[in-house]
Amino acid sequence: xxxxxxxxxxxxxxxxxxxxxxxxxxxxxxxxxxxxxxxxxxxxxxxxxxxxxxxxxxxxxxxxxxxxxxxxxxxxxxxxxxxxxxxxxxxxxxxxxxxxxxxxxxxxxxxxxxxxxxxxxxxxxxxxxxxxxxxxxxxxxxxxxxxxxxxxxxxxxxxxxxxxxxxxxxxxxxxxxxxxxxxxxxxxxxxxxxxxxxxxxxxxxxxxxxxxxxxxxxxxxxxxxxxxxxxxxxxxxxxxxxxxxxxxxxxxxxxxxxxxxxxxxxxxxxxxxxxxxxxxxxxxxxxxxxxxxxxxxxxxxxxxxxxxxxxxxxxxxxxxxxx
Ligand code: FAD
Numbered sequence: 001x002x003x004x005x006x007x008x009x010x011x012x013x014x015x016x017x018x019x020x021x022x023x024x025x026x027x028x029x030x031x032x033x034x035x036x037x038x039x040x041x042x043x044x045x046x047x048x049x050x051x052x053x054x055x056x057x058x059x060x061x062x063x064x065x066x067x068x069x070x071x072x073x074x075x076x077x078x079x080x081x082x083x084x085x086x087x088x089x090x091x092x093x094x095x096x097x098x099x100x101x102x103x104x105x106x107x108x109x110x111x112x113x114x115x116x117x118x119x120x121x122x123x124x125x126x127x128x129x130x131x132x133x134x135x136x137x138x139x140x141x142x143x144x145x146x147x148x149x150x151x152x153x154x155x156x157x158x159x160x161x162x163x164x165x166x167x168x169x170x171x172x173x174x175x176x177x178x179x180x181x182x183x184x185x186x187x188x189x190x191x192x193x194x195x196x197x198x199x200x201x202x203x204x205x206x207x208x209x210x211x212x213x214x215x216x217x218x219x220x221x222x223x224x225x226x227x228x229x230x231x232x233x234x235x236x237x238x239x240x241x242x243x244x245x246x247x248x249x250x251x252x253x254x255x256x257x258x259x260x261x262x263x264x265x266x267x268x269x270x271x272x273x274x275x276x277x278x279x280x281x282x283x284x285x286x287x288x289x290x291x292x293x294x295x296x297x298x299x300x301x302x303x304x305x306x307x308x309x310x311x312x313x314x315x316x317x318x319x320x321x322x323x
Contacts (some may be wrong), residue, residue: 002091002150005031005056006228008081009042012099012191015049018202019096019156022164026156027094027121028166033125036092041084043118043179043281045070050174055145057166059173061111066179068159071191072100076182078107085112090151097155097257098201105155115147118155119257121280130154134320138276152278156202159259160280198232200249204229205262208251208278209239212267212288212307216244221311228318234258234278236268252277270295287311 007027009020040053043064053061064080082180085093085108093108095101097119109116119141121126122133129146132154136143147153159292200206207229209222219233226233235245237252251258253273263281268274270286272294281300286299287310296302304312 001066002089003064004088004090005034005036005089005092005094006037006088007038007040008093008095008101008104009053009100011042011044011047011098014044014046014124016053017096017098018163019098019101019158021053021056022158022161023094023156026054026154026161026162027092028057030092030094030123030125030130031046034128038138039088039090041081043069043080043172054172055165055169056163059170060175062175062177064177064179066182068182068184068187069179071188071306072103073182073184073187074103074107074307075161075186076179076184077104077119078111079183082108082111083152093151093153095153095155097157101155109153109264112144112153114151116146116153116155119148119157120154121157121160123154124162124298129138130253135276135280138272139279140275143196152269157257157280159204159257159261179283188277200232200234200258201253201256203258204258204260204262206251206258206260206278206281207228207231207233207237207266208234208249208268209240209245209266210236210274211238213239213244216242218308219244220309221315223265225264225311225318227266228315228322229262231260231262231264234263236271236274244293265295265299266311267312268295270298290299 011016039060040058041062117132120132124131207226233248234251240250253276259278261282264285266287284299285301286295287303291304298318
């Protein structure tokens with residue numbers, strides 16, 4: 001049995017992502033309970049905030065370096081990490097369930113012929129085994145599972161596990177491994193950022209609009225409320241399919257899974273496919289003129305009323321409080 005856990009860190013534009021710090025804290029907690037050695041690995045060119053990883057209690061950090069690895073390359077990253085995991089006999093692998101993690105984890109699992117539990121929202125230890133909880137049936141139920149394979153891969157849902165800075169973290173050993181000619185047969189050529197906008201997948205506050213908005217010309221109401229709260233704009237699939245909003249904003253089963261602190265659903269009915277993407281938000285506020293709309297069944301606070309009256313009043317009041 002291996003006694004080592006490895007965290008695969010995701011970087012974008014030379015910065016380790018917040019969700020990876022959450023993976024580190026989840027790994028450190030498992031390591032304490034199971035008495036495991038911890039290590040974090042990443043691939044990229046120059047990584048500007050690698051030192052921050054040490055604040056979360058990791059003991060060793062390895063950076064696979066090559067200018068060709070600046071953007072995600074499924075072929076190169078899979079090979080580099082799989083080889084390293086095999087050579088060093090890691091028993092547990094953890095990474096965030098972002099687009100990167102969702103793509104990479106199954107590739108590594110296939111090569112290592114091991115089990116993989118994706119999108120976990122809780123990890124507990126029972127009898128020396130990791131028991132992972134993950135949502136199933138589009139978030140309708142929670143499923144607990146453990147893995148029997150020698151190597152176990154877990155992906156953690158972003159914004160669910162807390163990134164915890166440890167008291168007096170020890171300086172980890174740092175290792176840079178230059179990669180000569182990575183296999184770049186598949187690679188991400190370009191990331192297109194929505195200019196100046198917060199990404200729903202990473203936002204702490206999201207205000208989402210649905211078909212209740214009646215048309216794209218009314219989405220400024222959502223943008224203004226999101227702006228007042230300092231949050232991102234999200235959308236239901238109905239409005240994305242209608243071409244009112246870009247797909248990057250879609251929340252749900254075929255859109256993004258989000259776990260913000262606050263999710264405000266405006267004129268969204270709460271179809272199961274929408275709930276699949278947002279029901280793990282910490283606080284859900286729903287505004288809908290139909291008091292029986294399913295969205296109210298998951299809401300912590302509900303306002304049964306007309307969004308065209310409520311959103312402007314709410315925006316104004318939030319601006320007044322903040323000023
Ligand atoms: P509607 O269901 O039409 O709801 C509009 C709501 O607005 C209603 O509840 C109404 O009462 C309210 N309303 C209307 N006027 C006002 C007003 N003036 N004030 C207040 N409230 C008002 N959907 C997603 O969102 N994300 C997904 O990822 C997704 N994936 C899917 C995958 C599959 C395979 C399938 C089959 C469907 C998927 N859907 C997804 C679609 C989903 O089933 C719903 O059709 C969609 O979520 C409905 O969007 P909506 O709530 O905006 O619209």
